[in-house]
Amino acid sequence: MSFLSIRNLSARLKGRPDQILRRVSLEVAAGEVRGLVGESGAGKSMIGKAILGTLPQSVEITGGQIILDGTDLLSLPTAQRRTLIGAKCALIPQDPLTALNPSRRIGPQITNRLVDILHWTRADAEKRARDLLAEVQIPDPERVMRSYPHELSGGMRQRILIASAFAAEPKLIIADEPTTALDVTVQKQILKLIAAMQARHGTALLFVTHDLGVVSKVCQSLSVLYAGYVLEDSTIPDFFHTPKHPYSRALLAATPKYTDPDGSLTPVSDAVIAATRAEVEAADRSAHV
Amino acid sequence: MQFLQSVLLRLCTTLITLAGVAVIVFFVIRVVPGNPIAMMLPPGATEADVARLTALYGLDKSIPQQFLIWVSGVLQGDFGTSITTKQPVLQLVLSRLPATLELSVMALIIAVILGGFMALTGTRLRGSKTEAAIDVGNGMALSVPDFLWGLILILTFGVLIPIFHISGRVTPSLPLPFTTNFYLTESVLRLRFDLWLDIAAHMFMPALALAIPLAAIIGQLLKQSLKETMHLDYVTLARTKGYSETHVILREALPNAILPTLTLVGVQFTFLIGGTVIIERLFSYEGLGNMAIDAVINRDLPLIQGIVILFAVIFTGVNLLVDLTYAALNPRLRHA
Ligand SMILES: Nc1ncnc2c1ncn2[C@@H]1O[C@H](COP(=O)(O)OP(=O)(O)O)[C@@H](O)[C@H]1O
Ligand SMILES: [Mg+2]
Numbered sequence: 001m002s003f004l005s006i007r008n009l010s011a012r013l014k015g016r017p018d019q020i021l022r023r024v025s026l027e028v029a030a031g032e033v034r035g036l037v038g039e040s041g042a043g044k045s046m047i048g049k050a051i052l053g054t055l056p057q058s059v060e061i062t063g064g065q066i067i068l069d070g071t072d073l074l075s076l077p078t079a080q081r082r083t084l085i086g087a088k089c090a091l092i093p094q095d096p097l098t099a100l101n102p103s104r105r106i107g108p109q110i111t112n113r114l115v116d117i118l119h120w121t122r123a124d125a126e127k128r129a130r131d132l133l134a135e136v137q138i139p140d141p142e143r144v145m146r147s148y149p150h151e152l153s154g155g156m157r158q159r160i161l162i163a164s165a166f167a168a169e170p171k172l173i174i175a176d177e178p179t180t181a182l183d184v185t186v187q188k189q190i191l192k193l194i195a196a197m198q199a200r201h202g203t204a205l206l207f208v209t210h211d212l213g214v215v216s217k218v219c220q221s222l223s224v225l226y227a228g229y230v231l232e233d234s235t236i237p238d239f240f241h242t243p244k245h246p247y248s249r250a251l252l253a254a255t256p257k258y259t260d261p262d263g264s265l266t267p268v269s270d271a272v273i274a275a276t277r278a279e280v281e282a283a284d285r286s287a288h289v
Numbered sequence: 290m291q292f293l294q295s296v297l298l299r300l301c302t303t304l305i306t307l308a309g310v311a312v313i314v315f316f317v318i319r320v321v322p323g324n325p326i327a328m329m330l331p332p333g334a335t336e337a338d339v340a341r342l343t344a345l346y347g348l349d350k351s352i353p354q355q356f357l358i359w360v361s362g363v364l365q366g367d368f369g370t371s372i373t374t375k376q377p378v379l380q381l382v383l384s385r386l387p388a389t390l391e392l393s394v395m396a397l398i399i400a401v402i403l404g405g406f407m408a409l410t411g412t413r414l415r416g417s418k419t420e421a422a423i424d425v426g427n428g429m430a431l432s433v434p435d436f437l438w439g440l441i442l443i444l445t446f447g448v449l450i451p452i453f454h455i456s457g458r459v460t461p462s463l464p465l466p467f468t469t470n471f472y473l474t475e476s477v478l479r480l481r482f483d484l485w486l487d488i489a490a491h492m493f494m495p496a497l498a499l500a501i502p503l504a505a506i507i508g509q510l511l512k513q514s515l516k517e518t519m520h521l522d523y524v525t526l527a528r529t530k531g532y533s534e535t536h537v538i539l540r541e542a543l544p545n546a547i548l549p550t551l552t553l554v555g556v557q558f559t560f561l562i563g564g565t566v567i568i569e570r571l572f573s574y575e576g577l578g579n580m581a582i583d584a585v586i587n588r589d590l591p592l593i594q595g596i597v598i599l600f601a602v603i604f605t606g607v608n609l610l611v612d613l614t615y616a617a618l619n620p621r622l623r624h625a
Contacts (some may be wrong), residue, residue: 052529058414064405098522103618113530161526167528187530199430 001070002027003204004051004172009064010056020046020059020229022284028172033198033205035236037213037251038225044208045094046228048174051206052091053081056169069171080158088115091166092194096157096182100149106124107145110164118168132163135200136193155186162194166201173198176208191218212255215239224248229280247276292616299612303605311594312600315359318593319352325372325588346372359594368598369591373584382577386599387470388458389569389576391551393562395473395492397467398497400561401554403500404507411508412538423508431507437565439498446494454491456573463487495572499564503557510553514546521545526582548618553610559604585592 004027006154011021014205021043028034035257036044047122051066066073069088073081087168091199100109110132111125120128128144133141149157158178179187198205207219215222215236222239224247232245243249245246252270274282326342343349344447347358357527362369368378411423433441448453453491459472461467463484467475474491476485518524528534566578578598584592 054528082528082533083531085529089529091526091529093522093526095522099525099526101523101541113532116536119530201478281577 003030003069004206005065005066005067006047006051008067008150009047009050009066010062010064011050014058014060019228019284022241022280023064023154023287024225024228024230026223026233028206030171030219031202031204033195033207033219035209035219036206036212036225037212037215038221039210042225043223043228044210045176048091048176051174053078054087062196064198067126068115068265072130082164083117083139085170086113088170089172089174090168091169092158092173092178093163094177094181096154096161100157102149103146104148106147106149106152106160110145110167114167128167132167133160134267135166136160136163138163138214145256155190158182159188159193160172162190162197166197166203167189169201169205172204172206174206174208177210179214180209194218199209211282220258224251224277225282229283231276231279245276248271296537297612299609303609306605307598307601310409311598312356313361314594314597315316315350315356318588318590319355321589326589328434328588329372336434338585340427340493346370348590363598365580368595371584371591371592373587374589375590378431378591379381381580381592382595382599384470385575385580386575387472387474389562389565391471391473391576392492392496392565392569392574393558394497395489396496396503396561397558399496400503403504406510407504407545408511408515409538410510412519412542413535415519423512427508428503430501431509433502435499435502435561436567436571438501439495439568442494443571451615453494453496454487456491457577458491459484459488462563491574495568498571499568501559503554503561506557507550507554511546511550514549515542518542518546544618548615552611555608558611559607562600562603562607582585611619 006024006026009021009024010019012019015266023046024043026034026036032042038044038049039196041246042173046055048281049059050061051068054250055061061074064074068084071084073084076084084182100106105285107126107129110129111122113127114128129145130141133144138144138156138159144152144156144160152160162178179190182190191214194205194207198218205218207215209215219236221235223230225247226247232239232243232248234244239248240252243252247268250266250272253266254268256265326339326346326348330338330342340349343398345525350358359369366379368382370376370380371381374381395583405424407427411420414420442453443455465472465484466479466481468476473485473488476482476488515531515538519538521542524541527537531541565576567580568574569576569578570582577599581593581596583589584596
């Protein structure tokens, strides 16, 4: 049984027929790194938010299950669900510039949950924060813990958010495009850091990205999302050798190769997009009868 | 360093403001018709009596001359003598100031509690009927000015269901052991909670009348800022950490959402103090505002000047305090 198992999850904008998620199913085993890829607007972030219980109020879940470690999150009352998620999951957010509270020092932003919710002593929590900051290669953790977010660079802040995500030893971390908001020069370091932290802590990781190159380096399996619909679910070797779906093949052809970064690229053609859209809509119709 | 500089700059502009207020008030009340001397003499007083008194109060000199005399007095702490009561203006004004300060601060506290409660409840119950009801209530509170609230409160809790005092500052028959005029504060310090209760029950209605419009403003603005803040990434992140929604609102969103409200409360608090003039009259509350109206009716020029200057000092002082608090609460400004 997977640690996280999403089954037939559907969501839409409240009071509107447009589907944001269409019977999404995906599994993340304990310790596994799964990529979640798709173009912008495909619904990748919505899946992450649905798991973490942070969907916007305008979005409602219309069906399906999100089973975390054997418990269906959607059947729990909000307070209980939050406690469970807080204990087992963590988020590495997309934009490190907005994900830290501007009026609070870094130290408490890492330690507060350990003290408030997990009832650690303040001293233990602070030691934990120092160790983690050192682990994410932040020089002078003591000083950084006393700093305010605006005194630190974007790369530093993302390291802090990574450290913070690992603080309570979660079983599953959701990383939502954790490098897109960063300088190109820092992106690679942060990516390496996440991979290294994941390997060392053995945490399962749902890695949201629109970059197949990144997926090939970090993940063991992936789900391809289009218009809220999972087109393909493969292991990484299978996907890169024998992609099943035409859209996947087109996506691969549109991605610079790890081995040949300057090779020729073909953008995803309109024909493939039209065929994919038709397939998604046909699947919708057959599900509704 | 920069901080100190900006404080000094603020102090300078404050002084200039006060000087401007002094000039304007001094000349305006002398241009307005009405003779204070004629009003204080009994009918049948002779021309000579009038001339003698006019000279006594220096009103026979030219207006610029009078101004110079007054200013040089003020600079030495002498605000002149009240024409109606013959007492030093400074002493009169300072004896009434505590009543008005206590009333204003009480009103501010009520407004902050009411408004804060509205904003927090509305945010916690976003999208519910309760939030809609709060919005409607705020709108109504805002569209009625403080003195009308005063009348409504007098009619409701003074006449229909008489549970609060609606006149005066304290029950006149009570013996008061106080050495200062800060009755409410001193009753607490002396542990005379019986007196405290009586004074608070007198103060509650006028304070509430002053507080209701401000509470509505605080409620609306704070709720708006909270609503915007609740969508920010760090708030969402706090939710995923297992905190309750109430904790997320109070500890993550509120400290950041409160800054615009704080600035506004500063400005609005000065309006509230201005509102005491009419509210004190309405509730026969013996404060500065009530005294100001008497002074204007009697054309007691030195007293009017003294009261206006004091109000101006309070206004600018409040504004300065708000700016400093704002800087202290916002780490970005503190380090800049
Ligand atoms: N706050 C919101 N309210 C309503 N619709 C939204 C909101 N945020 C995103 N959407 C819509 O939901 C769909 C999926 O968005 P998202 O999950 O953010 O895509 P991405 O794959 O780029 O992360 C998009 O069509 C987007 O327009
Ligand atoms: Mg996204």
